[in-house]
Amino acid sequence: MLKLIFLPLFTLLFLSQPNDPATEIDAFWGEMSRTVAEGEFEEYAALYHEDAVLVNGISGESYPITDALGGWKQGFMDTKAGKMSASVEFRFSTRLHNETTAHDTGIFHYTSQINGEDPQPIFVHFQGLLVKKDGEWKLVMEYQESMASEEEWNELK
Numbered sequence: 174m175l176k177l178i179f180l181p182l183f184t185l186l187f188l189s190q191p192n193d194p195a196t197e198i199d200a201f202w203g204e205m206s207r208t209v210a211e212g213e214f215e216e217y218a219a220l221y222h223e224d225a226v227l228v229n230g231i232s233g234e235s236y237p238i239t240d241a242l243g244g245w246k247q248g249f250m251d252t253k254a255g256k257m258s259a260s261v262e263f264r265f266s267t268r269l270h271n272e273t274t275a276h277d278t279g280i281f282h283y284t285s286q287i288n289g290e291d292p293q294p295i296f297v298h299f300q301g302l303l304v305k306k307d308g309e310w311k312l313v314m315e316y317q318e319s320m321a322s323e324e325e326w327n328e329l330k
Contacts (some may be wrong), residue, residue: 194270198277198303201310202263209261209283212253218242222304222311230318231297238315248285257287264329275303275310280321282330296321 192238201220208217225238251257265279278300298321302314 186258192272194272194275195268197305197310198268198270198275201303201312202277206261206263209249209259210252210253211260212249214242214246214249214253217249220310220312221315222306223314225312226314228314228316230316231320236310251287255288259283259285259287264326266329273305275301277301277303280326282326293322296326298325 191304205217205220207213208220217324220236221242225237226235227241228235248257248259252259261281261283263277263279263281265277267276267278269276279298280296282294282296284292284294299317300314300316301312302316303310303312305311
């Protein structure tokens with residue numbers, strides 16, 4: 174009888190695989206890329222923690238992400254309306270993850286293109302600090318450290 178009680182517990186503990194934080198965080202960055210490309214502003218904004226901060230090492234400022242989102246919203250609206258295209262990709266040099274926190278360091282490559290104009294690519298050294306809140310990963314701090322070069326980007330493949 175005792176064996177029958179422990180069999181379901183054994184099955185639950187050893188056959189159910191816990192979610193891999195790296196896989197979940199890769200999916201998070203993939204969702205960031207998707208929402209930028211599709212112009213999904215509300216979905217993009219929802220990826221940030223409500224108290225998130227943008228640290229901009231390029232301009233030497235730090236401010237609530239809500240301020241940054243306000244400045245980015247028009248680009249999302251124009252992308253959604255088909256007036257422009259946008260994309261963002263991420264590559265990482267250092268990744269520190271556990272089940273509830275993550276810190277990724279790398280470069281993002283953002284490209285925007287207004288219809289009929291040349292693409293405007295930028296490469297930025299960045300850090301992202303994430304927490305898992307209510308089962309979802311949220312970006313708490315985005316640190317855009319400095320401009321990067323395409324050569325630096327290519328080194329991270």
